Amino acid sequence: MIPFIELALNGIVSGLVIGLAALSITLVFGVARFPNAATGDVMSLGAFAALAGASASGTLLIGGVFGIAVAAFVSLACYFLVFQKLSSRPPVASLLASIGVAFVIRAVMGVVFGHQQKVFDLPLARPWRVLDIRFHPTDLKISLAALATLVAVFLILHATPIGRRMRAVADDPSLARVSGISPRRIMVALWLLSGAVAGIAGILVGIKTVVTPEMGWDLLLPAFAAAIFGGIGHPVGAVVAGVILGIVQEVATPFVGFTYKIALSFAVLLAVLLIRPKGLFGTVAGAR
Amino acid sequence: MNLTRRTTLQSLAAAALAPALGGQAFAQGATFRIGALNPVTGAGSPYGSGMQKMILAAAEMVNAAGGAGGRKFEVFAEDTQTTPQAAVLAAKKLIEVNKVQAVVGTWSSGISLAVIPLTNDANIFLMNTSGAPALSVPPANAKGLSYRFQATNDRFGRAFAELCEKEGFKRPATMAFNNASGIGNTEGFKKAWEKKGGKVVANVVYEPNQTSYRAELQKVLAEKPDVIVTGSYLGDTTIILREWFQTGETTKWVIPAWAANPQLVKAIGNEAAEGLFAVDSISNEGSPAFSAYDAAYQKAMNQPGLSNVYAAMTWDMVVTLALAMEAAGPNADIAAINKKIREVANPDGAKVSTFAEGKEALKKGKINYEGASSVLDFDEFGDVTPDFSVSRVEKGEIKRKYLVKI
Amino acid sequence: MEAYLVAIAIVAAIYVLLALGLNLQYGLTGIINFGHVGFFCVGAYTAALLAEKGWPPLLSFSAAAALAMLAAWPMGLISLKLREDYFAIVSLGFSEVVRLVVTSEKWLTSGVQGITGIPKLFGGLATGLPNSLAVLAVLVAVNLLAIAAMRRIVTSPFGRTIEAIRDNEEAVKALGKDPAAFKIQVLMLGAALAGVAGAFYAHYIGYISPDQFIPLVTFQIWMAIIMGGVGRISGALAGTFILMLFLEGSRFLRDIMPFISEVEMASVRLGVVGLALVLFTLYRPTGLMGDFTRK
Numbered sequence: 009m010i011p012f013i014e015l016a017l018n019g020i021v022s023g024l025v026i027g028l029a030a031l032s033i034t035l036v037f038g039v040a041r042f043p044n045a046a047t048g049d050v051m052s053l054g055a056f057a058a059l060a061g062a063s064a065s066g067t068l069l070i071g072g073v074f075g076i077a078v079a080a081f082v083s084l085a086c087y088f089l090v091f092q093k094l095s096s097r098p099p100v101a102s103l104l105a106s107i108g109v110a111f112v113i114r115a116v117m118g119v120v121f122g123h124q125q126k127v128f129d130l131p132l133a134r135p136w137r138v139l140d141i142r143f144h145p146t147d148l149k150i151s152l153a154a155l156a157t158l159v160a161v162f163l164i165l166h167a168t169p170i171g172r173r174m175r176a177v178a179d180d181p182s183l184a185r186v187s188g189i190s191p192r193r194i195m196v197a198l199w200l201l202s203g204a205v206a207g208i209a210g211i212l213v214g215i216k217t218v219v220t221p222e223m224g225w226d227l228l229l230p231a232f233a234a235a236i237f238g239g240i241g242h243p244v245g246a247v248v249a250g251v252i253l254g255i256v257q258e259v260a261t262p263f264v265g266f267t268y269k270i271a272l273s274f275a276v277l278l279a280v281l282l283i284r285p286k287g288l289f290g291t292v293a294g295a296r
Numbered sequence: 297m298n299l300t301r302r303t304t305l306q307s308l309a310a311a312a313l314a315p316a317l318g319g320q321a322f323a324q325g326a327t328f329r330i331g332a333l334n335p336v337t338g339a340g341s342p343y344g345s346g347m348q349k350m351i352l353a354a355a356e357m358v359n360a361a362g363g364a365g366g367r368k369f370e371v372f373a374e375d376t377q378t379t380p381q382a383a384v385l386a387a388k389k390l391i392e393v394n395k396v397q398a399v400v401g402t403w404s405s406g407i408s409l410a411v412i413p414l415t416n417d418a419n420i421f422l423m424n425t426s427g428a429p430a431l432s433v434p435p436a437n438a439k440g441l442s443y444r445f446q447a448t449n450d451r452f453g454r455a456f457a458e459l460c461e462k463e464g465f466k467r468p469a470t471m472a473f474n475n476a477s478g479i480g481n482t483e484g485f486k487k488a489w490e491k492k493g494g495k496v497v498a499n500v501v502y503e504p505n506q507t508s509y510r511a512e513l514q515k516v517l518a519e520k521p522d523v524i525v526t527g528s529y530l531g532d533t534t535i536i537l538r539e540w541f542q543t544g545e546t547t548k549w550v551i552p553a554w555a556a557n558p559q560l561v562k563a564i565g566n567e568a569a570e571g572l573f574a575v576d577s578i579s580n581e582g583s584p585a586f587s588a589y590d591a592a593y594q595k596a597m598n599q600p601g602l603s604n605v606y607a608a609m610t611w612d613m614v615v616t617l618a619l620a621m622e623a624a625g626p627n628a629d630i631a632a633i634n635k636k637i638r639e640v641a642n643p644d645g646a647k648v649s650t651f652a653e654g655k656e657a658l659k660k661g662k663i664n665y666e667g668a669s670s671v672l673d674f675d676e677f678g679d680v681t682p683d684f685s686v687s688r689v690e691k692g693e694i695k696r697k698y699l700v701k702i
Numbered sequence: 703m704e705a706y707l708v709a710i711a712i713v714a715a716i717y718v719l720l721a722l723g724l725n726l727q728y729g730l731t732g733i734i735n736f737g738h739v740g741f742f743c744v745g746a747y748t749a750a751l752l753a754e755k756g757w758p759p760l761l762s763f764s765a766a767a768a769l770a771m772l773a774a775w776p777m778g779l780i781s782l783k784l785r786e787d788y789f790a791i792v793s794l795g796f797s798e799v800v801r802l803v804v805t806s807e808k809w810l811t812s813g814v815q816g817i818t819g820i821p822k823l824f825g826g827l828a829t830g831l832p833n834s835l836a837v838l839a840v841l842v843a844v845n846l847l848a849i850a851a852m853r854r855i856v857t858s859p860f861g862r863t864i865e866a867i868r869d870n871e872e873a874v875k876a877l878g879k880d881p882a883a884f885k886i887q888v889l890m891l892g893a894a895l896a897g898v899a900g901a902f903y904a905h906y907i908g909y910i911s912p913d914q915f916i917p918l919v920t921f922q923i924w925m926a927i928i929m930g931g932v933g934r935i936s937g938a939l940a941g942t943f944i945l946m947l948f949l950e951g952s953r954f955l956r957d958i959m960p961f962i963s964e965v966e967m968a969s970v971r972l973g974v975v976g977l978a979l980v981l982f983t984l985y986r987p988t989g990l991m992g993d994f995t996r997k
Contacts, residue, residue, distance in 0.1 A: 011514055018510040025507060043787055093984055099787045100734055104928065105983040107921060111976025118969030123341065125531050127563040134544045144542045217507050217535045218563065221969075226505040229798060232791045261511040266502050267474065267806040269511075274795035281784055281792065337967045375967070380914055384907055385709055385950060392705030406911050409818050413908040417829060428815065435819035474805060475814045475913070503805075 013141050015258040021147045023234075023254020024154035025216060027247035028209035029227055030234035031161060035202040038178040038241020039194070042099035043232060045106040046086060047206050048224030049113040054079035054207030055214035055223070056121050059128065068128065076207040082113070083203020087195060110225060117221040125218040150212050157208050158247050161201065165243060170197045178241045233277035239287030249288055328367045328621065330355060330614065331374065331390030331399040333411065338378025340403045346607040347401045347425075348373050349596040350589065354614035354651075357592070361652040364618035366626040372396055376403070380410035387411045391418045397630060398617055401610040402426065405476045412436050419630055423613040425606045427452070428476050432677035441634060443616075443678040445609035445669055447577040449477055449527075453484020454702045455575055455684035456525050456550055461492060462700075463573075465548070469498040469521035471512065471536065473528045481527030481552060497521050502532070509536045513543065523548040528555050534563045541568035550575060553687070558694060566692035574694055577682040579608045579669050584649035585615075589668035605669065612667035616641055619654045619665055641665045642673045708834045712906055714946040715841040716899045720923045721930070721938035722848050723895035729933030730856070731888045732868035733781055734790040738923055740797030741770040741893040743915035745900025747804055750817045750910055759823055763901045770897025771890040773800070778886030797917060805912040816911025823905045841902060848895055849935055856935075864888055922949075925975050928982045931989030940990055948974065 029051060036044045058075025062068050086109050094102045135142040165171040173194050210224055217223065234253050238245025253273050261269045280287060332351040336344035355369035363369070372394040376383035383402070390396045391414060398421035402408045405428030412431070415422040422442045427449040430436055447455075460468050468489060470482035479501060486496050497519040502512045513536060516524060524547055526533065533555040540547070541564065549556075553576030561569040579602065580586050589611045590601035601608060620636040621628060628636075639645075640654065645662030648654040657663045665672060670682030684700040720742060727733040745766035752762035777796060781789045804811045811817065824836045855861045864884050866874045904910050922945060930941020949971075982989065 011518065015511055015514065018508055022507050043791060090980055090984065097987070100732075100790075101983050101987065103734070103787050103790060104924065105980050107924075108976040108979030108981075108983065111921075111972050112980065113976075115969040115973025115976060118972070124559070125534065125563070127534065132538055132541050132565055132568050135542055137544075142543060146542070213507055218531050220531065222505070227507070229791075229795055233795075236788070236791070258508075258511050262515070265806070266500065266512055267802055270503050270506075271799045271802050274799055277795060278780070278792060281788060282780070285784075285788075337971075380907055380909060380911070381713065382949075385706075385713065388709035389706045392709070406816060406909070406913065409816065410907055410909040413819070413822075430815065430818050476816070476911075479814060503802075 010140055012259060015261070016255050017141070017143070017147070019255035019258035020251055021151055021216070021254070022258070023251035024151050024247065025209060025212050025250075026227060026230050026234055026254060027238075027250025028154050028157060028205060028212065029224075029231035030238060030246035030250050031158065031243050032202045032206040032209060033231055033235040034238065034240055034242060034246040035161075035198060035205065037235060039174060039198050040091065040095070040102070042102040042106070043235075044091075044202075045103065045228060046109040046113060047202075047231065048226070048228040049110045049117070049221075050079050050083050050086075050203055050206040051210030051213065051224035051227070052117060052219070052221055053082055053113055053224075054210035055219045056117060056126070056221075057207075058211045058214070059126050059219060062128070068130070072208075072211055075211050076204050079207025079210065080200045080203035083206065084196065084199045087199040091199075092195070114221050114225065121221065123221065125220050127218050128215045130215060146215070150216060153208065153212060154247070157205060158243065161205060161243050164201065170194065174198055230273040233273040236277055237280045237287055239289040242287070242289040245287060245289035326363070326367050327370045328364070328398075329370045329372065329394060329396040330617070331372050331387070331394060331396035332401055332610075333374050333376055333383065333386055333390060333399050334401045334610070335378040335403045335407070336375035338376070340376070340378045343403060343604055343606045344375070344378075346593065346597050346599075346604040347403065347610040350593060350607040350611040351401055351614055353592040353596055354611045354618075357588075358614065358618040358651050361655060364651070364655075365621040365624060365628060367621065369614070369618070376407050378404060378407065380406050383407045384410050384414065387414045391415070391420070396420065398423065400613045400617070401606075403606060405431065408442075409436060412442055415441065421617065421630065421634070423610075423617070425609045427480055429480065432679055437678060440678065441630070443613075443637065443674060445612055445667075445672070445680060446606070447682050447684075448484075448679055449480025450484035450487070451681060451702060452481050452527075452552060452575070452577070452684075453486070454488040455577075455700050456481070456485040457488035457492060457494075458684075458700045458702060459550060459573060459575060459686050460489065460494075460523060460525070462698075463523075463548075465523040466494075467497045467519070467521045468494070468523045468525055468550075469516045469519055470496060470500070470525045471516055471528065472499075472501045472526065473532055474501050474503050478527035478529075482525060485525050504529075504532055506535075508539065510539050510543075512536075513540055517543065517545055517547065521547060523550060525550045526555070527552065530555050530557065530560060534560055537564050537568060537572075549573065552576070553685075556687075556689075556694070561689055561692055561694065566689075569689045569692065572689045574687040574689070575700075576685050576687070577605065577670070578685045578699070579605055580667055580671060580682075583666055583668065585612075585666055585668040588650050601668075608667075608669040612665075612669045612672055615651050615654075615667065616665060616672065618651050619648075619658070619663065622651075622655050622658055623663075638674050641667075705831050705834060708831065708838055710946060710950055712834065712838050712841060712902075714942055715838065715845055716902050716906070717923065717926065717942045717945060718845055718939060719841075719848065719895050719899035719902070721926045721942050722845070722852060722935070723892035723899075724923050725927045725933065725935070725938045726852060726855070726895070727888055727892040729927065729937070730861070730868060731864045731885060732786060733885060733889055734786045735777075735793050735889070735892065736790045736917070736920055736924075737777070737793035737795070737797035737800075738892075738896055739915050739917060739919040740793075740800040741773060741896035742900040742903070742919065743797070743800050743804060743912075744770045744773050745897030746904040746910050746915070747811055747817070747900075748897070749901030750820045750904040751810070753821055753905070754817070759905075763898060766901035767894040767897045770893040770900070774890045774893030775886065777893075778889040781885055781889060782882045794917060794920075797915070797920060801912050801915050804915075811912075814912060816909055817904075818909050820904050820908050820910065822908065823902075837902075837906065844898060844902075852935055860884070860887075921979070922975060925978050927989070928987075929978055929989055932987075934989070937989050944990075 054075045057078035058071045061074030062071025133145045234250040238249030334344040334347045355371045359368045374386035400423040402424040405426040408424040408426040425446040472478040472482040498516045550573040553574045556574035593601035619640040620633045623636040624632045645664040646657045687694045687696045748766040748769045749762045926941035926945040931937025
């Protein structure tokens with residue numbers, strides 16, 4: 009039993025991190041209406057920027073803030089340079105362009121930071137044992153950071169005027185326009201927010217694993233799965249779905265093996281799309 | 297590597313102007329063309345440039361010593377991009393456009409396996425640094441024109457087993473990255489260990505690019521191994537060792553040196569790294585051949601020659617080929633040269649360390665080239681058996697402990 | 703020199719087959735297939751494994767096409783249920799699952815070790831340049847056949863229907879035609895072309911392993927059809943030509959741009975694919991050759 013609990017705990021942590029990536033995707037998907045494949049590479053960029061900031065300033069905190077800022081800014085730049093121009097075209101155009109953007113960001117990272125792995129300089133700690141179950145201090149911090157991000161995004165969406173307008177656009181773009189909401193300001197806020205969340209996700213993945221230019225892209229498929237599973241445009245859904253996927257993947261490993269567990273998120277994605285296209289909490293009827 | 301082509305052209309031009317040789321005759325009979333096919337970009341990029349530069353440097357050295365069998369080397373360089381498709385096209389170009397008579401320095405098994413049908417078709421040499429056992433035997437090496445300068449994955453596994461026996465481990469487990477090389481290492485270990493009468497308590501093969509390997513670790517640790525032997529790379533090893541340390545377990549680790557390097561120690565910290573074993577096939581350090589290579593490598597790359605074992609292998613490829621050509625005499629064809637390769641590299645003969653030395657000694661009798669990468673004795677499959685070193689991490693330093701001969 | 707050019711032409715012809723299939727799916731019906739490499743992979747492995755068993759090429763190639771079609775059938779059913787961007791994600795996942803299956807099922811595919819020693823086509827009849835020329839000739843013939851078939855499709859009632867589906871699916875339904883069957887057929891046809899391409903690839907390269915079938919291949923084909931021109935047969939040809947020029951040309955790029963180091967070349971290659979995708983989507987969505995279906 010204890011191994012299972014430990015696996016599940018591990019799944020929760022992995023899932024929270026994937027959930028944050030899904031949160032970034034679902035924000036854009038809900039309002040700008042396309043799956044943004046550049047999210048993964050914005051994540052990696054955030055992690056690299058945080059590393060650079062941390063080594064320049066000497067503290068991880070300032071580095072982290074810098075990383076988040078860079079990710080948010082690049083995300084906004086992508087909007088102005090590319091996605092804004094495509095907003096009147098079918099979502100496919102934006103999706104294709106986002107893959108292009110992803111490649112360009114990764115190419116720049118490859119040239120600037122190189123392909124050698126980098127790590128956040130954090131001391132490793134031995135676990136705490138509670139009831140013979142191992143808890144890891146680093147995991148706890150990562151989870152808290154992920155939850156704090158989720159709460160912040162939730163507050164922004166529900167307690168600020170710009171957030172409420174964002175949700176209004178997500179629910180019904182044409183109605184929102186009629187009621188005089190300026191789409192431009194909302195889009196700026198949206199892309200900044202989505203970029204910042206991706207940045208945080210990237211930094212957390214970087215702390216948990218190692219930082220390479222490819223790390224974000226490798227997580228894209230599970231993140232898409234979590235975003236769709238949670239219901240497009242639903243922030244809490246994205247994170248909850250991420251956690252569920254994380255737990256399922258870890259706990260199912262003894263049964264499906266170490267190779268096919270990678271395919272699990274895809275299987276869940278397919279099942280959700282075919283059975284309940286709205287996802288867990290979805291309001292946007294829209295898989296078809 | 298834009299210099300490559302230009303330098304080659306220049307040296308070619310210089311050679312063509314050499315007064316001793318008539319222009320036409322020189323172009324026809326007096327050059328031997330080598331294709332340097334290296335992983336300059338892609339996964340092999342940390343090694344590729346150095347490998348290429350050492351092929352050029354060794355060829356220059358041979359030419360400076362008056363050429364081999366009356367012929368001078370001419371090198372054409374291409375990048376495999378570490379992908380089979382690009383490697384095949386590059387090899388086609390080398391064979392068809394540049395008319396090379398040997399392709400040297402392919403890295404990673406997938407590349408060598410994709411290129412070898414082409415070199416076989418053209419009846420020319422392939423000298424590789426790949427580990428996959430399939431390269432030794434037909435259909436890959438049906439013509440016996442392929443030589444491997446790197447230890448096979450099997451041999452790595454045997455070295456791991458020697459180490460475990462010597463250190464008194466009783467319950468080893470394995471973890472392998474799911475690719476040909478990772479699995480080759482751990483399966484080679486399993487075979488060797490079971491031959492010694494031991495039992496491997498758990499074998500796990502994992503997929504790369506995950507955020508966590510805890511499930512994999514848990515499966516291995518559940519069998520209470522006293523040592524875990526890996527076939528892994530730097531990135532995944534870093535994550536696995538961090539997670540292992542955080543479990544609080546105190547298992548020992550035996551890791552191939554391409555993963556257990558100073559970067560790993562830096563990434564996981566001295567405490568977690570303490571006591572890790574790193575195993576590496578070693579260059580023939582201390583040998584005169586190695587000093588010659590080391591000097592050339594320092595000059596070309598501004599780094600110690602030890603940092604790139606594959607570059608030492610490519611250096612040896614060119615020297616071995618040159619010595620075989622010298623032994624075969626002027627205008628020998630590929631088959632005649634091929635007959636001489638084992639003769640100049642394997643024992644029974646005067647030990648030599650450089651091409652110039654070998655060229656002299658060949659006048660008196662048989663020679664045995666002792667290379668920079670290993671003593672270079674090819675078995676019937678064209679494989680070498682280098683020695684292995686066992687290092688241990690102590691207070692953040694990777695310290696070499698002893699050698700393992702298999 | 704000739705043999706090198708022939709080698710490039712062979713790889714290009716294989717890519718044209720892939721591009722034609724994708725073009726049929728996206729250009730004509732609007733199906734966004736991000737899993738094209740999956741069908742390519744199925745074709746390559748089928749042909750390689752059957753060749754090992756001694757099947758004659760005609761049969762093994764047909765089997766490669768048939769199995770790729772079979773793999774496309776459930777995908778077609780799924781595509782009916784999903785909006786196109788959702789299907790894009792699902793198809794990307796599909797190709798990754800195909801890769802995981804060939805990685806995992808060692809008893810069949812020998813896993814990550816890959817399949818070695820796949821015989822050359824016509825290896826018994828000729829070697830060297832004549833052999834390559836024969837392979838190229840067959841490839842060109844297959845391409846011409848595919849192009850002829852596609853021309854017929856475009857001008858046939860079937861073609862007009864699938865284009866109408868792309869432009870306005872509801873209207874097609876209103877006319878009493880079932881777009882579903884058309885979509886599935888188009889997806890399967892494109893997959894069959896990819897399967898045949900895979901069979902040629904396996905026999906030509908002689909060695910296949912799972913890591914040759916990564917999504918980047920799919921996106922390179924996408925780059926080709928988007929640059930060349932969506933929905934146009936000449937677009938698939940032009941796009942593939944540019945793609946090959948770029949992929950092989952980057953070998954010589956270092957001579958012109960010495961400031962790019964070797965290691966950076968891989969990143970530069972990726973960046974150029976990305977930039978081409980972005981710029982063409984933004985400024986020339988119909989590609990170089992334009993979309994002749996919308997004169």
